[in-house]
Amino acid sequence: EDQVTQSPEALRLQEGESSSLNCSYTVSGLRGLFWYRQDPGKGPEFLFTLYSAGEEKEKERLKATLTKKESFLHITAPKPEDSATYLCAALNAGGTSYGKLTFGQGTILTVHP
Amino acid sequence: DAGVTQSPTHLIKTRGQQVTLRCSPKSGHDTVSWYQQALGQGPQFIFQYYEEEERQRGNFPDRFSGHQFPNYSSELNVNALLLGDSALYLCASSLSQGVSYGYTFGSGTRLTVV
Numbered sequence: 001e002d003q004v005t006q007s008p009e010a011l012r013l014q015e016g017e018s019s020s021l022n023c024s025y026t027v028s029g030l031r032g033l034f035w036y037r038q039d040p041g042k043g044p045e046f047l048f049t050l051y052s053a054g055e056e057k058e059k060e061r062l063k064a065t066l067t068k069k070e071s072f073l074h075i076t077a078p079k080p081e082d083s084a085t086y087l088c089a090a091l092n093a094g095g096t097s098y099g100k101l102t103f104g105q106g107t108i109l110t111v112h113p
Numbered sequence: 114d115a116g117v118t119q120s121p122t123h124l125i126k127t128r129g130q131q132v133t134l135r136c137s138p139k140s141g142h143d144t145v146s147w148y149q150q151a152l153g154q155g156p157q158f159i160f161q162y163y164e165e166e167e168r169q170r171g172n173f174p175d176r177f178s179g180h181q182f183p184n185y186s187s188e189l190n191v192n193a194l195l196l197g198d199s200a201l202y203l204c205a206s207s208l209s210q211g212v213s214y215g216y217t218f219g220s221g222t223r224l225t226v227v
Binding site for chain 1 (some may be wrong): 149153154155165203205216219
């Protein structure tokens with residue numbers, strides 16, 4: 001069974017204090033690893049898709065990386081507006097042209113000014 | 114360009130009742146997936162619709178059913194509501210042949226069962 005685990009469950013940072021979020025996955029037929037940001041009461045907002053081990057993508061203060069078993073979301077010099085829940089999801093296509101997302105439980109990030 | 118639209122935004126129902134949630138996909142998308150997100154948890158896959166048929170289903174009972182219309186919009190129906198069905202229900206749309214490019218999520222419907 002597909003499984004995605006995120007750590008830590010919650011992370012408190014001071015503004016400017018860089019850190020990383022971890023996403024471990026066990027998925028057969030991985031087609032992509034997704035990172036989403038979710039604000040309270042809202043739907044997930046797409047950040048990145050990673051397709052193969054060694055791939056990296058950046059957007060402003062965020063950088064996502066992928067290995068064969070894990071993905072990391074690095075946050076450099078965070079600001080209070082980066083506070084949100086960050087969700088990791090693995091896409092299992094199972095050999096088909098379509099698939100479903102298996103999500104981790106999320107990491108709640110709080111950045112204090 | 115409108116993204117994914119869900120209605121209603123909030124809903125309160127009594128245990129045992131039935132509920133219908135609605136979703137309009139992003140323009141150009143033909144596949145709709147539904148997810149349930151309990152408080153403090155990640156979204157859980159319910160099912161996926163393409164060409165008006167259920168293509169995949171997660172570990173949810175038959176009380177959960179859906180429909181997709183010719184214009185690609187979709188409905189999620191839940192019968193015999195339980196207190197444990199209280200959650201944020203998310204609709205996500207995608208392209209049938211381009212799922213690796215990701216899913217666009219709506220803002221969700223917050224269902225409270227009392």
